Amino acid sequence: MPRFTDVAGTYLREQVVAGEGFDEGVPDTTTMWHRVALEHTDEPGRWDDVVPVGEAMPFPAHTPFFQCMTTGEPVLVPRVSEEMGHAVASQFEKRDIRPLITGRSMLVVPLKARHAVLGFMILLRHPERQVFNDMDRVTGAELAARAGLVLDNARMYTYQENVAETLQDSMLPHIPPRMAGCDIATRYLPGTLLGRVGGDWFDAVKLPGARTAFVVGDVMGHGLNSAAMMGQLRTAVQTMAALDLPPAQLLRNLDDLAQRLGDTYLATCLYGVYDPIASELCLANAGHIPPVLVRAADGRSELLDLPTGAPIGVGGVPFEAVRVPVEPGDRLVMCTDGLVEVRGEDIGVGLATLCESAAHPAASMDDACDTIIRALNTRGGRKDDVALLMARLGGIEPDDVAEWRIAPEPSETGRARAVVREQLYEWGLPKLVDSAELMVSELVTNAVQHSHTRPVALRLVRGDTLLCEVEDDDHELPTLLNARSTDESGRGLRVVSTLARSGAPAGRRPARASGSS
Structure with a gap:
């Protein structure tokens, strides 16, 4: 502008603007196109309200824009007729674009690269100027081809950057x-x-x-x-x-x-x-x-x-x-x-x-x-x-840790419940007593069954959560089992896991438990 054209507008696919990938097939009437640039030699402000930059819209099949997008070839309209002006204006709700385009010579050239249409450019000349001809069509296509290649490089770079950042964020x-x-x-x-x-x-x-x-x-x-x-x-x-x-x-x-x-x-x-x-x-x-x-x-x-x-x-x-x-x-x-x-x-x-x-x-x-x-x-x-x-x-204060050694005898499970109940009352956590007693009972019972010679270790740690930990000398790690309705055992660790994950009701200090060997 102004030697070649008096008005130039650029539209890009929605995915190109966002730096995303897209199906590189032929666009259709649902494809959204963003108006990313508009320049003109008319009086200031004449185009701004009617065709603002940043607007997105589809184009119907009867327009020259759709023809350019689907064929990937320039479309030359020597003069925009009243009928065509009316057809184009139908896309612009409550805005009359006809005075801006009717009677002007129009050239629509595709912005494409690697056989994919990224967008298109609309070029318009004032009615008093010579209309676009076949040589102008070639010139406009060459300009668009160079712009399309630059846009595609930018799109691919942006896409690769997004992939790289997503990969890095997912790994950190x-x-x-x-x-x-x-x-x-x-x-x-x-x-x-x-x-x-x-x-x-x-x-x-x-x-x-x-x-x-x-x-x-x-x-x-x-x-x-x-x-x-x-x-x-x-x-x-x-x-x-x-x-x-x-x-x-x-x-x-x-x-x-x-x-x-x-x-x-x-x-x-x-x-x-x-x-x-x-x-x-x-x-x-x-x-x-x-x-x-x-x-x-x-x-x-x-x-x-x-x-x-x-x-x-x-x-x-x-x-x-x-x-x-x-x-x-x-x-x-x-x-x-x-x-x-x-x-x-x-x-x-x-x-x-x-x-x-x-x-x-x-x-x-x-x-x-x-x-x-x-x-x-x-x-x-x-x-x-x-x-x-x-x-x-920061460490954990000794007053927030309580430890006991439990003999590997079934009768010691009751003692484990008692010392945990007493400790939680001492710590001012009476609302956790029932859940903690049940968890410790199941964990100690499991440890007693699998321990060999060493006493079972029981520890409570008071922090942001209450940690209930039981340790035995068996080399096998505790595992959750799917107990059948007729089985007499196999449900203890699942009960512990459920209670530990559910925590305590709102407003109370939550509880957690873990077992290790």
Whole structure:
């Protein structure tokens, strides 16, 4: 404009505007088209109210627009007649578009790429100008072809970005900010805008005994393959953590799994288990950078000295676990090397900055994470993804834990009910007594039947929920059974499971139970 045309409007498929995929077949009368642009040489405001940008509408079969969309070829109308103007205007409710188009020369050209029609352009000339001819048709088609290719590239890029972000979001867990005895905050930063999918991950897994497992890992490389490998390893860690494997044994099994998956990828992984009752961390490392522990007593931060170990996937190497005593209020910081490593700089500089920024006072866990990110992310040269997990280790007060040893005798079940009832009254939880008594009765009965020589351990933990835990020395894990109507047993654990999931009525502290061996 204005040399070639006096009015130019662009319409795109609804899915193209949204960056979504669509059936690349021939459009029909139900296909919605968004008006995304309109320019003209008429007096200001003449078109704005009648054909506003952003409007979406379908087009009927008798219009030249529908003909252009279905054939994929330009449509030339030397002069828009009164009849055609009326047919086009029928789409515009309570707006008369006829004065704007009648008598003008019109050229409709498709915006297409890879045999798919993405949209079309409407070109109009004033009545006093020469009408569009066949050469103009070729010129308009060439302009539209170039625009269509650019639009399709943008559409494919947007679609791939959406797929990448969806994949990454689905693989990164949504960790609750509060778990038993600890508060958690996390951050994930992509390495580059063009590589939002990577192999970095973090996780926090609930374990028996009010414990929590913390995981940070990094699959070497970038892209969808690394993300897929990351997803497999993260799922494996979740599964093995649920089996309560010790940290060193878990990494050993993860290394074996990586060997079976193939020798293409390596990964580093740091796995730790926090016991808020024993106030202890148990950590094992597979080639990962060490974690930082910030002491609450004096605000001092330190890199924990762990056996480094070899990365996951090397195969045939041992892993060692280290136990670290902690105090309530201490903070554990675990991250991937993308946060501390910069090309051309010794990694020790980044680790020192990590320790310094982790020790900086902060009003909240989120603020503490942001402080670390600001301190380390301002340095130039970072190209790798970043996964950061911080946990404030709050612990569980001894007064909130009650433990007993029960002799493996059927008659001891009554004693278990009695001590639980007495403890709950002492804690001021009388409304949970009935449910807790029934759960403990079933769990202790089950444990007594399967224990061998050691006494049965019974523990209550009072926190955000009430945890009822029973432990025996049988090597088989308890399993839910489908008891038939004629069976005399097999329903106890199902009763426990139902009661534990249902919790307590609204306004009461909920109850949970778990059994382990």
